[in-house]
Amino acid sequence: MSVSFNHTIIASKDRARSAAFFRDLLELGEAPSWGVFTNIVLDDGVLLQFAEPPVDIQMQHYAFLVDDELFRRAYARLIEADIDHWADPQMRRKGECNSGHGGRGVYFFDPPGHAIELITRPYL
Structure with a gap:
């Protein structure tokens, strides 16, 4: 298996x-x-x-591989909802998305504070 x-x-x-x-x-x-x-x-x-x-929540990181069209729509929803986002995991490029690995990517936080990443190309 x-x-x-x-x-x-x-x-x-x-x-x-x-x-x-x-x-x-x-x-x-x-x-x-x-x-x-x-x-x-x-x-x-x-x-x-x-x-x-029943305990304090520790931040986790979750990355989702999405196609280009879903990325475009999801990114537009992030902007429309005024959700802070960054092009990099160090949070230095606020309000941007990146073009690493031949695709696009963005980092942001979900409602409980987990670090979320959307990418359009896998790293490997």
């Missing part, structure tokens, strides 16, 4: 708000949810499970 990524739990103080943020940004449909999880499913079947932990 080959190895593939199946799911991850993303901590959030408001799981419904976080799931809605990603559904809207990445144009994803509703997914079945259960128990303490509000779920969304990416096009490749990877499940993102949003949960409200």
